[in-house]
Amino acid sequence: MKLDKPFYGIKIYTGTSADVLNNCTFNSDYPLIIHTGLWENQFPKTMLQFCERYNGPILIAHFAMFDISFIKQLKNRPNIYFDTSPAICAYQRYLIKKNNGGFIDSNGIEYVEDMYYKLIDLVGVDKIIWGSDYPIGDVSRELKIVQELNIENADKQALLSINAMRFLG
Numbered sequence: 001m002k003l004d005k006p007f008y009g010i011k012i013y014t015g016t017s018a019d020v021l022n023n024c025t026f027n028s029d030y031p032l033i034i035h036t037g038l039w040e041n042q043f044p045k046t047m048l049q050f051c052e053r054y055n056g057p058i059l060i061a062h063f064a065m066f067d068i069s070f071i072k073q074l075k076n077r078p079n080i081y082f083d084t085s086p087a088i089c090a091y092q093r094y095l096i097k098k099n100n101g102g103f104i105d106s107n108g109i110e111y112v113e114d115m116y117y118k119l120i121d122l123v124g125v126d127k128i129i130w131g132s133d134y135p136i137g138d139v140s141r142e143l144k145i146v147q148e149l150n151i152e153n154a155d156k157q158a159l160l161s162i163n164a165m166r167f168l169g
Helices: 048-052 063-068 068-074 085-097 112-123 141-146 153-168
Strands: 010-012 032-034 058-060 080-083
Touching: 048 068, 058 063, 063 068, 063 085, 063 112, 068 112, 085 112, 085 141, 112 141, 141 153
Parallel strands: 010 032, 032 058, 058 080
Antiparallel strands: none
């Protein structure tokens, strides 16, 4: 198949399938964005083996649901990145309303900014890509959170653009 436009990557939305990614094989080196969520086939544990087999860059969406075990197992793989979209919605849903499926580790998270600090502490700033999940949430407020984080300006630039460019190659 010949593509007339540049092709940058693939998004896998696991919510429409009963299959889990661990049961799938996908041979490519295109960048992948993988959705995580509250349905069983969207739990990070259902994609761990897939992520360990895939050689191209992978962006795990939605803070990888703060599945700390999953994050720790993949944080040192050079092809794995973690997305922050949408921080405000995740904070309200999973931490304030406690609709978190029982596996999100909220220890040390009191404010939405703490979600960033915790992920930075777990994987380092170079493995995180800011995301808006547009049209969900408020992009301006999401962006302001990163701009006001108590981190170096170079780290903010990494979160907001440099890491995404590296991910896309």
